[in-house]
Amino acid sequence: MRSSNPVFSRRGFSRDAGGHAGFGAPQQAQAGTATNPYATNPYATDPATGMPQAPARGSVMTIDDVVSRTAMTLGVLAITATLSWLTLPVDPANVGKSYAIAIGAALVAFVLVIVQAFKRKPVPALILGYAAFEGVFLGVFSAIMSTYVGDGGGVIVQAVLGTICVFAGVLIAYKMGWIRVTRRFYGFVMAAAMGFMLLMLANLLFSVFAGGDGLGFRSGGLGILFGVIGVILGACFLALDFKQVEDGVTYGAPREEAWLAALGLTTTLVWIYMEMLRLFSILSGND
Template sequence: MRSSNPVFARSEGFNGRGSSSGMSYPGYDAPPAPAYGQGAGYDAPQQTQAPVSTGPMTIDSVVQKTGITLGTTIVIAAATWILTGPITAESIPTLYALSMFGALVGFGLAMVNSFKKVVSPGLVLAYAAVEGVFVGAFSKAMEANFGGGLVMGAVVGTFAAVAGTLAAYKFFNIQVSDKFRKWTVAALFGFVAVSLFDFVLSFFGASFGFNGFGTIGFIASLIGLGLGVLMLILDFDFVERGIAARLPERESWRAAFGLTVTIIWIYIEMLRILAILRGND
């Protein structure tokens, strides 16, 4: 069953068509399908450009790569926060400019990573670094405008959302159907399209508040948070498919990228919700 998620759609294994189905992954000769639980790995890469790990992707490798990717985002976000200096009336426009730069460049890198057939660890880390600039600048601007404590609240809320979704996925054995994938990804694309449309309209003074901090913005962020949780469920499902297909270890970077995109999405929506609630007090 083919994935609708653009992050994972380029990988055969994430669509249930890895080596276990007898198909070759680009750059690898797939061995005969082993019995489940046997330790058969991938043959040595046939490409000569760069050495690639020959072991299969595992949950440990996914967790490790996700930790590296998220760690890069956190470190760059902290550096951005510190290097932008004290919060003043003059520094807030700079923070918003930095956050816009990070968001736009990060969006471009996300598109490249999503549709790149062979995952590039360097591009994944470049995305994480640029998103760190966005997260750090935007978070600092939110605290400057709406008061302290927002970032810590958003971090705790994000951790709770991710942990709670993972627990629900495992303990309730959530099954991801084809219809669930299609509707979730369609809703995601629709949400992004409306957000970009409102962003463009803002340059002409015609924004309808989808990205703002009013009632419409609050509703939009609640919808965005819900979509983030649904995307996490898709991410977990896709990772399990990739591990079952015995993809090469390098594909852990693709899984890490997908999880990082979703976790940052949830954090930003959580931060916006808290800011709007603080502003309405």
């Protein structure tokens, strides 16, 4: 099973045709045939013989590794977001400048994610760099939204708390077995996400050429509906992320892959926060 996150999609945590989870397991494995998860894992090859070998015990990824790397990534994001909020105030008379800073930071963050996606191994500097620039984007964009809503930052607090609640809720539901990540679940989520993103892209294009909110998917009643759908999709992405991490730990992914898990979880949380922010903004009566 391929991950929902682009950093996992090229290699790494996957499931073969028989449903066996593994790290880098061959996709062409026959159904019902057990495969060695490290059969094609470049990290598990003995340089002397060229033959696959099991990793040393200390080099295997653990939940603690994922938690610590995720905490570092989110910590960098939170620090740069806070600093951007405090040092880059939004001028209502020149809000275009703030939008330019936010868009520029978002583009740099996107490029760093793409570069990491094409790297053979996780590069912590790229991942932390992504977190830093994504934090600048979130800080400036949140300041814009707070100024636009005019509630003194209340909508930002609501979005942060909402994101935390979604994360905690999905984690509890996943650990309790209330959410089961299967091939059907994965296919449904990815199809829904593709349709959602295409609709949002169409709405953006219409808003650029026709003005206003385009097709109306991000304001009013439709905006609330699509905001809720966006949050639900984010929750589904979290479930996929948890499954990928669980498979990686169970089947012995290399310890450094915890950085990819951290990056995947961070991108999903950013998605949920942005949807929450937009949703609470509409509910506040400022759509």
